[in-house]
Amino acid sequence: MPIPSPPQGAMRGKMRGLLDMTSTLPATSGIDTTLSPARALVCRACSARYPLAAQHACYECFGPLEVDYDTAALAAVTREQIEAGPKNLWRYAALLPAGQDPATRVTLNPGLTPLVAAPHLAAELGITAPLWVKDDSANPTHSFKDRVVSVALTAARALGFTRFACASTGNLANSVAAHAARAGAPSVVFIPGDLEQGKVVTTAVYGGELVAIDGSYDDVNRLCGELVETDEFEDTAFVNVNVRPYYAEGSKTLGYEVAEQLGWRIPAQVVIPMASGELLTKIDRAFSELVEIGLVEAPAGGWKVFGAQSAGCNPIATALHSESDTITPVKPTGIAKSLNIGDPAAGLYALEAVRRTGGWMEYAADDEIRAGIRLLARTTGVFAETAGGVTVAVLRKLVESGRLEPTAETVVFNTGEGLKTIDAVAAQVGPTHRIKPSLRAARDAGLLG
Amino acid sequence: MPIPSPPQGAMRGKMRGLLDMTSTLPATSGIDTTLSPARALVCRACSARYPLAAQHACYECFGPLEVDYDTAALAAVTREQIEAGPKNLWRYAALLPAGQDPATRVTLNPGLTPLVAAPHLAAELGITAPLWVKDDSANPTHSFKDRVVSVALTAARALGFTRFACASTGNLANSVAAHAARAGAPSVVFIPGDLEQGKVVTTAVYGGELVAIDGSYDDVNRLCGELVETDEFEDTAFVNVNVRPYYAEGSKTLGYEVAEQLGWRIPAQVVIPMASGELLTKIDRAFSELVEIGLVEAPAGGWKVFGAQSAGCNPIATALHSESDTITPVKPTGIAKSLNIGDPAAGLYALEAVRRTGGWMEYAADDEIRAGIRLLARTTGVFAETAGGVTVAVLRKLVESGRLEPTAETVVFNTGEGLKTIDAVAAQVGPTHRIKPSLRAARDAGLLG
Numbered sequence: 001m002p003i004p005s006p007p008q009g010a011m012r013g014k015m016r017g018l019l020d021m022t023s024t025l026p027a028t029s030g031i032d033t034t035l036s037p038a039r040a041l042v043c044r045a046c047s048a049r050y051p052l053a054a055q056h057a058c059y060e061c062f063g064p065l066e067v068d069y070d071t072a073a074l075a076a077v078t079r080e081q082i083e084a085g086p087k088n089l090w091r092y093a094a095l096l097p098a099g100q101d102p103a104t105r106v107t108l109n110p111g112l113t114p115l116v117a118a119p120h121l122a123a124e125l126g127i128t129a130p131l132w133v134k135d136d137s138a139n140p141t142h143s144f145k146d147r148v149v150s151v152a153l154t155a156a157r158a159l160g161f162t163r164f165a166c167a168s169t170g171n172l173a174n175s176v177a178a179h180a181a182r183a184g185a186p187s188v189v190f191i192p193g194d195l196e197q198g199k200v201v202t203t204a205v206y207g208g209e210l211v212a213i214d215g216s217y218d219d220v221n222r223l224c225g226e227l228v229e230t231d232e233f234e235d236t237a238f239v240n241v242n243v244r245p246y247y248a249e250g251s252k253t254l255g256y257e258v259a260e261q262l263g264w265r266i267p268a269q270v271v272i273p274m275a276s277g278e279l280l281t282k283i284d285r286a287f288s289e290l291v292e293i294g295l296v297e298a299p300a301g302g303w304k305v306f307g308a309q310s311a312g313c314n315p316i317a318t319a320l321h322s323e324s325d326t327i328t329p330v331k332p333t334g335i336a337k338s339l340n341i342g343d344p345a346a347g348l349y350a351l352e353a354v355r356r357t358g359g360w361m362e363y364a365a366d367d368e369i370r371a372g373i374r375l376l377a378r379t380t381g382v383f384a385e386t387a388g389g390v391t392v393a394v395l396r397k398l399v400e401s402g403r404l405e406p407t408a409e410t411v412v413f414n415t416g417e418g419l420k421t422i423d424a425v426a427a428q429v430g431p432t433h434r435i436k437p438s439l440r441a442a443r444d445a446g447l448l449g
Numbered sequence: 450m451p452i453p454s455p456p457q458g459a460m461r462g463k464m465r466g467l468l469d470m471t472s473t474l475p476a477t478s479g480i481d482t483t484l485s486p487a488r489a490l491v492c493r494a495c496s497a498r499y500p501l502a503a504q505h506a507c508y509e510c511f512g513p514l515e516v517d518y519d520t521a522a523l524a525a526v527t528r529e530q531i532e533a534g535p536k537n538l539w540r541y542a543a544l545l546p547a548g549q550d551p552a553t554r555v556t557l558n559p560g561l562t563p564l565v566a567a568p569h570l571a572a573e574l575g576i577t578a579p580l581w582v583k584d585d586s587a588n589p590t591h592s593f594k595d596r597v598v599s600v601a602l603t604a605a606r607a608l609g610f611t612r613f614a615c616a617s618t619g620n621l622a623n624s625v626a627a628h629a630a631r632a633g634a635p636s637v638v639f640i641p642g643d644l645e646q647g648k649v650v651t652t653a654v655y656g657g658e659l660v661a662i663d664g665s666y667d668d669v670n671r672l673c674g675e676l677v678e679t680d681e682f683e684d685t686a687f688v689n690v691n692v693r694p695y696y697a698e699g700s701k702t703l704g705y706e707v708a709e710q711l712g713w714r715i716p717a718q719v720v721i722p723m724a725s726g727e728l729l730t731k732i733d734r735a736f737s738e739l740v741e742i743g744l745v746e747a748p749a750g751g752w753k754v755f756g757a758q759s760a761g762c763n764p765i766a767t768a769l770h771s772e773s774d775t776i777t778p779v780k781p782t783g784i785a786k787s788l789n790i791g792d793p794a795a796g797l798y799a800l801e802a803v804r805r806t807g808g809w810m811e812y813a814a815d816d817e818i819r820a821g822i823r824l825l826a827r828t829t830g831v832f833a834e835t836a837g838g839v840t841v842a843v844l845r846k847l848v849e850s851g852r853l854e855p856t857a858e859t860v861v862f863n864t865g866e867g868l869k870t871i872d873a874v875a876a877q878v879g880p881t882h883r884i885k886p887s888l889r890a891a892r893d894a895g896l897l898g
Contacts, residue, residue: 087536087561108830112536114558114589120633138589140563140830142868182830184569188896193883201871204878207827211896212880219886226888232897378656381557381589381631419591419868422650429653431661434642437668439675447637447660448681 030158031098037073038097041065041245044349052097054159054237056244064345065245067097075293079264082256082295087112089147089253095289096253097246098155106153106164106183108175110146111253113138115261115411120379121392125399127406132267134258134413135382141178141202142417143171143338143385144254144279149179149239151250156237163236165189167224169217169275169338170199171385171416176239177206188236190220196337198420216332218343248346251279255286258411264296268408271306271395273387273415274361275339277316277350280307283413284353305353306404307361308394310336310369310386316347317361320354327351335366335424336386338416360403364393372396373418373425383418391415479607480547486522487546490514490694493798501546503608503686505693513794514694516546524742528713531705531744536561538596538702544738545702546695547604555602555613555632557624559595560702562587564710564860569828570841574848576855581716583707583862584831590627590651591866592620592787592834593703593728598628598688600699605686612685614638616673618666618724618787619648620834620865625688626655637685639669645786647869665781667792697795700728704735707860713745717857720755720844722836722864723810724788726765726799729756732862733802754802755853756810757843759785759818759835765796766810769803776800784815784873785835787865809852813842821845822867822874832867840864 031038031052041050045063056065077094085091089111090099099105114135122131136144149172153164164187166176173189180187187208191200192215204210213220221241227233228241237243259266266287272280284305290296309317312334315327327347332340344350354361364372369386372393377383384392391412398404418425435441442448480487480501490499494512505514526543534540538560539548548554563584571580585593598621602613613636615625622638629636636657640649641664653659662669670690676682677690686692708715715736721729733754739745758766761783764776776796781789793799803810813821818835821842826832833841840861847853867874884890891897 109563116631120630135589138587140584140587141832142591178826178830178832180830181827182565184828191880193880197875198868198871200880201875201878202832202868204880205823205826205832205867205874206830207823209882209896210880211882211884211891211894213884213886215886223886223888223891227891227896230888230897374654374656377627377654378630379633381627381629381655383590383627383651383654417868418654419647419651419866422647425654426646426650429650431640431642431649431653431659433658433660435660435662437662437664437672439672439679442660442672442676445660447658447676448679 030160031155032101032158035100036097037069037094038067039070040068042068054161054242056242067245067249071293074289077293077295079295082260089150089250092253092256095256096151097249098151098158104154104158105150106157106179107150108140108146108179108182110139110150112257115258116380116382118380121376124375124379125396127399127410129407129409132411133376133380133382134254134411136254136413136415137382137384137417141171141174142420143175144251144415145171145175147253148247148250149175152239152243152247153179153237155246156239156243159237159243161235161237163188165224165236165238166240167217167221167238169340170195170420171338172240173203173210174199177203177208177210180208181206190224192217192220196421196423198422202420217341248278248282251282252286252289254279254413255283256290259287259290259296266290266296266299266303267411268299268301269304269306269404269410271308271391271398271404271410271412273339273391273413274307274309274316274350275341275344277307277344277346279415280305281346281349281353284357303357304359305357306359306394306398307350307354308391309361309363310334310339310390311363311365312336313340313342314363315342316344316350317363319347320351320361335421336369336390338385338387339390360398362394362397364390364397368393370425370428374429376414377418382414384414385416385418385421386424387416388414389424479609480604481550481607484549485546486518486543487516488519489517491517503610503691505691516694516698520742523738526742526744528744531709538599538699541702541705544705545600546698547600547607553603553607554599555606555628555634556599557589557595557628557631559588559599561706564707565829565831567829570825573824573828574845576848576859578856579858581860582825582829582831583703583860585703585862585864586831586833586866590620590623591869592624593700593864594620594624596702597696597699598624601688601692601696602628602686604695605688605692608686608692610684610686612637614673614685614687615689616666616670616687618789619644619869620787621689622652622659623648626652626657626659629657630655639673641666641669645870645872647871651869666790697727697731700731701735701738703728703862704732705739708736708739708745715739715745715748715752716860717748717750718753718755718853718859720757720840720847720853720859720861722788722840722862723756723758723765723799724790724793726756726793726795728864729754730795730798730802733806752806753808754806755808755843755847756799756803757840758810758812759783759788759839760812760814761785762789762791763812764791765793765799766812768796769800769810784870785818785839787834787836788839809847811843811846813839813846817842819874819877823878825863826867831863833863834865834867834870835873836865837863838873
């Protein structure tokens with residue numbers, strides 16, 4: 001597998017800033033390695049190793065860090081142990097960097113969301129193999145972000161942080177604010193000023209600080225990268241900045257669950273929405289890890305990973321289509337705001353996973369996204385947010401173009417809840433009839449044949 | 450226990466109409482009594498017995514019917530059997546009227562929702578014993594209605610119905626439309642014309658028929674009572690009309706789950722929102738049943754049942770406060786639309802349960818409801834719809850008035866999701882700061898101390 005190049009230019013400068021910050025944090029890691037299988041942070045680009053602290057970029061090459069584990073500890077985990085665990089993501093605690101002791105968790109106990117059989121959707125798309133929707137809108141704040149936040153904040157607490165923060169396109173904001181409320185901890189959440197009302201209110205209602213920024217998500221993210229260096233934010237864990245390596249691990253539980261829910265099998269094809277690209281890489285990684293540690297058998301033909309973006313923010317898919325190894329940042333537009341990251345931090349790794357597994361990427365325009373939301377709802381009873389509409393629209397395109405094999409088992413990931421982006425379809429759907437409360441009115445409206 | 454009087458006047462006329470209708474339905478019950486513990490429908494008022502068909506009122510006295518069980522079959526159910534079951538309400542299938550065979554279920558697999566410890570809420574209210582929030586917003590369409598709909602539609606399919614319908618204040622509409630979409634069945638849902646947009650869109654998006662009625666919920670309900678008698682609706686199960694006895698049983702799973710989640714114990718006090726009053730009576734009934742069949746020990750001091758209404762629709766609480774045995778219907782007003790049933794079908798039974806157990810009822814004004822939503826969110830990370838705000842506001846009042854014992858374990862029920870009634874708090878919460886994306890702007894806004 002080719003090692004992606006370290007980030008260049010502006011990205012490199014941004015990371016250097018974050019590196020300086022780490023020196024102001026508690027010197028000693030609080031991750032309890034007698035319980036946690038995590039052993040180090042390791043650079044995804046150059047493999048340099050660091051202690052389990054609040055650091056997310058490599059001192060050597062500025063590459064992103066990820067958590068490295070004691071493989072013997074992971075290999076000792078059994079299916080029975082997992083199945084006997086709690087009915088949430090903490091059943092996989094023995095595979096996560098923190099939270100083995102339930103008393104240390106900062107969590108809404110997300111996970112173990114439904115894997116929904118979608119035969120009617122399959123039939124409409126001409127898919128003849130089993131098709132499943134992994135419905136992460138069933139999490140406590142109704143997006144997959146509850147997974148990453150639970151792992152990030154649990155690690156953050158172990159590392160000594162007392163205030164919780166994030167840069168967010170909305171779902172992460174909801175989740176961080178709700179987690180902080182449950183834990184009785186202060187939070188400060190940064191969002192672009194133009195978010196959907198559903199995501200603003202659902203953050204603000206939890207009572208923490210909520211800072212709307214006149215700018216894009218990338219502007220918000222840049223500001224958080226600066227704030228995290230200040231003395232005033234020394235006590236503050238930004239889930240997707242200074243504790244990002246732990247945060248990213250939470251996404252792996254989506255892959256673990258799909259495999260467990262399929263009876264400890266990996267599906268032949270997965271279709272995953274991409275914002276930073278991290279979710280896609282972590283689900284792929286979860287599958288690899290399950291095979292490596294012997295919890296599932298490697299499927300005969302491997303698995304193919306497909307990525308979904310919106311036409312308004314498609315830098316990763318564009319790189320794939322143009323056979324490039326460089327992600328060119330874009331200024332995002334369009335209704336799929338939760339995917340609107342124009343400078344995707346894990347884009348190169350998502351490209352690598354899709355190329356390595358023989359998958360593909362596509363992107364969907366706003367009207368296709370709306371149609372995707374409605375198609376999914378009508379055929380499965382799952383009402384997805386715009387990101388889910390993107391994924392279903394891309395699924396359709398992948399079938400039509402022949403990139404996705406209609407005779408192979410497929411799982412599509414719905415990462416969020418339609419109620420949060422209700423404006424996307426509000427103009428398109430509504431009552432089919434409007435009548436007075438009488439039998440005569442019902443008859444006149446054609447309701448009685 | 451006194452037997453409530455059968456309904457009088459207009460209610461009696463309405464029921465007679467429904468009785469006529471039953472003759473047009475399939476004559477043979479399809480409930481498989483070799484699997485189901487249900488044996489008959491029995492009148493709650495006069496104890497007359499009927500076969501397991503689509504009938505909901507007594508031919509003798511017009512009283513409402515409920516499902517009667519083979520008590521020996523119920524008593525054979527063990528904790529181990531339940532605990533080994535699926536991670537949803539079907540773990541209690543052996544206690545329900547239908548759905549024992551998984552292939553017969555019409556369901557989104559709701560249930561087993563979180564029982565959330567609420568120490569910060571308890572502290573704010575001066576409650577010193579454990580306080581829990583049973584958070585039914587975690588169900589697939591984010592309200593407790595998924596429970597009753599799953600049981601009703603599974604029974605309806607067994608009884609030969611092929612189209613699914615309801616009269617709804619919103620949550621039920623969402624659930625019936627989503628269940629029908631998952632099952633690939635047609636649906637027709639009737640709602641008052643002034644519902645929250647969140648509930649209209651979340652119903653319409655599933656693609657069934659959605660009929661908005663110029664009138665109140667009670668008008669909608671009356672029209673459905675007429676439609677169900679027509680030839681054109683012979684194939685149609687109205688979950689809360691002609692299959693209501695089965696529907697109501699679904700609510701009992703909330704009581705079963707609370708007991709199981711507490712380690713097979715019944716809490717000393719429960720606070721439950723009331724619309725028709727049915728949910729309250731069924732949770733109380735679930736507790737009684739668990740004791741009767743030996744799955745839990747009767748708690749030393751029994752349990753007290755408390756009911757919560759809004760000031761805009763408080764006919765049951767008003768009857769209690771005025772020591773009356775008659776529910777005087779009201780014309781509902783106020784923001785708690787999911788509770789706005791002015792002529793509550795189970796009101797007398799709710800009164801009976803509250804009086805028998807030594808509980809109480811209160812009601813909350815719109816501003817108190819909004820404050821209740823925010824208090825719950827801020828202290829627990831649970832964002833409730835207005836009905837949950839009602840319940841928390843009433844919890845506060847019950848503590849303040851001394852009706853609820855602050856040293857006794859208490860469970861409050863949140864039956865729905867804040868995202869569906871976002872307008873209730875949208876004007877009150879929002880960003881605490883709005884800045885440009887720069888450190889200087891953050892400093893000027895006071896974010897750096």
